[in-house]
Amino acid sequence: MTFKVFLQYALPHRFLSRLVYWATRWTFALWKNWLITTIVRNYQVNMAEAAQPDPLAYQHFNAFFTRKLRPDARRADADPAALVSPADGRISQSGAIVEGRIFQAKRQEYTAAELLGGDEAAAAPFHNGRFVTVYLSPRDYHRVHMPLQGTLRETVHVPGRIFSVAPFAVAAIPRLFARNERLVCHFDGEHGPFVVVMVGAILVSSVATVWDGLVIPPYASSIRRKSFAGQNITLERFAEMARFNMGSTVIMLLPEGMAELDPLAPQQAVQVGQRLGHRPG
Structure with a gap:
């Protein structure tokens, strides 16, 4: 086990995440400007795509991090039958779900049921389905979009650790995505159910949705289900x-x-809107 991986187990995940949550919302100009310029420089963030291209115009670091893009910066694939990427980032893994098992990295896998909070019934439709895992780095646009049209049926907030989701951790930590705090979003589409899972990561495992606002934090101590049936x-x-x-x-x-x-x-x-696949027929 490398020292970096050891730290993933040893660090106080939630304490650090709460600390960073506060720090990234501090409006003190010298602090937030230093954070923003450091990220822009070190990760070569393309601010020309942002609706507000001046990085120092943002109220705090989190406003910069969740920045909106110009309307013409991303386009959905023109084919209405195309499955599109929900996020900017890099493909971690993708492919077939084999008898309920999802490939994480070499010698690492987890089950669909584990990912969905231990719900075997919810995982059943995906027993031999398909999966795509997209990793977002600090340089990426951090808003998530719909891969297909869907009607929200339920969300499930699953408690867990808050390991890093960087490639080194994904390769080394067994069942990482099924262990981290996450929000599972169940949708009903024209051709069946599908799921989009927002997996948290160390240093602010924080997720907000367009229908419910900030969902994580607070962090969960037990599984929290919320039905949206009929809404x-x-x-x-x-x-x-x-x-x-x-x-x-x-x-x-x-x-x-x-x-x-x-x-x-x-x-x-x-990138968001890029074709990842195609619905048959």
Whole structure:
């Protein structure tokens, strides 16, 4: 075990995340400007795409981090049958779910049921389905969009650790995505159910949705389910659905036959709206 991996187990995850949550919302100009310029410089953030291109105009670091893009900065694939990327980032892994098991990294996998909070019934439609995992780094746009049109049925806030989701941790920590704090969003689409999972990460495991506002934190001590049945919350393909306050990972689960994935290589860069696959028929 490397020292970096050891720290993932040893660090007080929630204490650090609460501290960073506060620090990234501090409006003191010298502090927030230093944080923003450091990230822009070190990660070569493309501010020309932002609706507000001046990085120092943001009220605090989190406002910069969750910045809105210009309307023309991203476009959905023109084919209405295309499955589109929900996030900017890099493909961590993608492919077939094999008898309920999802590939994480070499010698690492987890089950769909574990990811969905231990719910075998909810995982059943995805037993031999497809998955796509997208990793968002600090340089990326951190709003998450719909891969397909869907009507929100339920969200499940699953408690857990807050390990880093950087590639070194994904390769080393068993079942990482099924252990981290996460928000599971269940949708009903035209061709069946699908799931978008917002996986939290160390240093602010914070998620906000367009329908409920800030959901994480507070951190959960037990599974929290919230039904949206009958509320008719329908989001179009490519519509914004949520945002991460700091970096993390998005995982899509699709039932067998809903879509065939295009060839997607690990570490391949993707953008919101980019075609990842195609619905048959």
